[in-house]
Each structure stands twice: as structure tokens, then as C-alpha cells.
Amino acid sequence: DAKTTQPNSMESNEEEPVHLPCNHSTISGTDYIHWYRQLPSQGPEYVIHGLTSNVNNRMASLAIAEDRKSSTLILHRATLRDAAVYYCILRDLRGSQGNLIFGKGTKLSVKP
Amino acid sequence: DVKVTQSSRYLVKRTGEKVFLECVQDMDHENMFWYRQDPGLGLRLIYFSYDVKMKEKGDIPEGYSVSREKKERFSLILESASTNQTSMYLCASSFSLVYEQYFGPGTRLTVT
Numbered sequence: 549d550a551k552t553t554q555p556n557s558m559e560s561n562e563e564e565p566v567h568l569p570c571n572h573s574t575i576s577g578t579d580y581i582h583w584y585r586q587l588p589s590q591g592p593e594y595v596i597h598g599l600t601s602n603v604n605n606r607m608a609s610l611a612i613a614e615d616r617k618s619s620t621l622i623l624h625r626a627t628l629r630d631a632a633v634y635y636c637i638l639r640d641l642r643g644s645q646g647n648l649i650f651g652k653g654t655k656l657s658v659k660p
Numbered sequence: 661d662v663k664v665t666q667s668s669r670y671l672v673k674r675t676g677e678k679v680f681l682e683c684v685q686d687m688d689h690e691n692m693f694w695y696r697q698d699p700g701l702g703l704r705l706i707y708f709s710y711d712v713k714m715k716e717k718g719d720i721p722e723g724y725s726v727s728r729e730k731k732e733r734f735s736l737i738l739e740s741a742s743t744n745q746t747s748m749y750l751c752a753s754s755f756s757l758v759y760e761q762y763f764g765p766g767t768r769l770t771v772t
Contacts, residue, residue, distance in 0.1 A: 582760065591664075591750050591763030592703070641758045647693065647705035647718060648752075648761060 552636045557655045560626045568621040568654055570636030575616050580639045583610065583621050584648070585632040592635070592650070595621065631658045663687070664764040666751055672770045679738040681767050683751030691754045692734035693761065694718075694726060696747040703750065709734055710757065741771045 553571040560566040572581065582597040596603055596610045598619070603610045609622040623630055635653040667682035683692065693708040695718075705718030707726040715726050723745060727735045734753075738745055748768050752761040 580758075589766075591752070591766045592761075594760040594762065597760065639758065647695075647708065648703060650702040652702070 552638060552651055554634070554636055554651065554654045556652065557657065559657045559659065560623075560630075562628060562658055562660050563625050566623040566626045566630070566656065566658075568623075568634050568636075568656065569618065570620070571618045572636070572638055573617045575638055576640065578640050578642055580641060581610065581612060581616075581619050582637045582639050582648075583608070584635045584637065584650070585630075586635070586653075587629075587632045592648075595634075597639075626656075626658045628658050628660065631656055664751060664753055664762050666749075666764040666767050668767050669765060670768050670770075672772065673738075673741050674772055675742060677741050677771075679741050679769065679771075681736040681738075681749055681751075681769070683734045683736070683753075683764055684732055685734075685753040685762070686732065687753060687755075687762065688731065689753040689755050689762075690731075691757055692728065693752040693754075694724075694734065694736045695750045695752065696720070697750055697766070698747050706736065741769075743771050745769065746771045 583595040584592045586592045598610045611620045633653040633655050635650045663686045665684050673679050694706040695703040697703050704720050709715045709728040725737045748766050750766045751764040754761040
């Protein structure tokens with residue numbers, strides 16, 4: 549799976565939007581962009597994924613650049629419960645193992 | 661809601677003991693995974709299974725074995741626990757190898 553680059557940490561205030569960036573300049577045409585998060589002392593949690601178009605679900609939105617070399621996870625109104633490490637992962641659908649390769653991720657802190 | 665449960669949140673075992681970690685999913689997923697998570701190393705795949713009684717080695721299978729006798733249950737076995745197997749163990753399941761994975765809460769195993 550191709551490599552991603554994320555900031556080590558970010559801070560946000562409660563109730564404000566959060567934009568978490570991810571660079572993936574070596575993305576291939578068959579790579580999907582997945583986001584997971586991991587709350588303290590819990591297993592990772594799937595957030596959202598996309599290929600080319602922007603995606604929305606109940607948890608977040610995913611904005612994908614036109615050249616697909618970067619993407620942004622958007623939390624529309626951060627809550628204290630959103631404090632977690634967020635991982636941006638590229639997954640090639642041709643892969644046979646299916647395992648997720650987590651990088652260091654971005655640690656998001658949310659201030660009340 | 662999707663549910664993956666693991667038999668224990670915390671476990672302390674002695675060197676040389678045989679250790680069983682159990683994982684159960686209620687989503688009728690074909691695929692199940694065992695990872696370990698260590699600081700600075702991210703998640704590493706130990707074994708995965710794509711069907712009952714079928715298993716494949718992941719990136720770090722040495723010292724581990726697995727069992728999948730029923731679709732909903734995937735067990736990780738440490739035949740003779742060693743101190744370097746002290747880690748957080750995470751189980752996950754997915755509908756297919758390329759779909760999102762759902763994780764359990766993790767088992768923090770300490771081998772003394």
C-alpha cells in the first residue's frame with residue numbers, strides 16, 4: 549500500500565469544524581482512501597472511505613483533491629468524544645491480504 | 661450495530677504458558693483478522709481467515725497459531741508465551757478482504 553503523510557497532532561475547540569489533512573502523492577489509480585480513528589484504550593474504528601468523489605456519512609465528510617494526491621477528513625462539529633488518533637490509509641483493492649497498514653496518524657485534541 | 665467482542669480486556673500470563681485469545685463477531689462476516697499493536701510499530705497482521713477452517717499467515721505469524729471452527733469465532737493461540745509477546749491484540753472482521761474492517765476493543769496481554 550502507498551504511503552501517506554499526516555500531521556502528528558492537531559487541536560480543535562468543541563463545536564467547531566475540524567479539517568484533518570492527508571497527503572498521498574504516490575497514490576495509484578486503484579487505491580481507495582480510507583480513514584479510521586482510534587480512541588484511547590479502544591480498537592480502531594472505521595470512519596469513511598472514497599475513491600475520487602467527495603463522500604459524506606453520519607460521522608464525517610471526506611474531500612478528495614482532483615488529482616487525488618491529497619484528501620481531507622472533515623468533522624463538522626467536533627465533540628470531546630472525537631479526541632482520537634486519526635489514520636489515513638490507502639488500500640489497493642487488488643490486494644489479497646486485506647490487512648490495514650496504519651501509519652502514525654494525527655492525534656486530535658478537542659478542547660471544551 | 662456491528663459488534664466484535666474479545667474474551668478479555670486485560671490478561672496477565674507467565675512465560676511458557678499457553679494462551680488463548682477469543683474473538684466473536686455477530687455480522688456474519690467471512691473474513692477475520694488478528695493484529696498486534698505496539699508503540700512505534702503500528703498495527704501488524706498476525707493471521708487472517710477468509711472462511712471457516714481457512715487461515716493465512718500475516719506479516720508476523722511466528723509464535724502464534726489460529727483456529728476458526730465456526731464462522732463467528734476466531735481464536736489466537738500463543739503456544740508458549742514469551743515476554744516479547746506482551747502487546748495489545750486486536751481482532752477485526754470484514755465482509756470481504758477489501759471492505760472496511762470492524763475492530764474489537766482489544767486485549768492487553770502482559771507476559772511476565
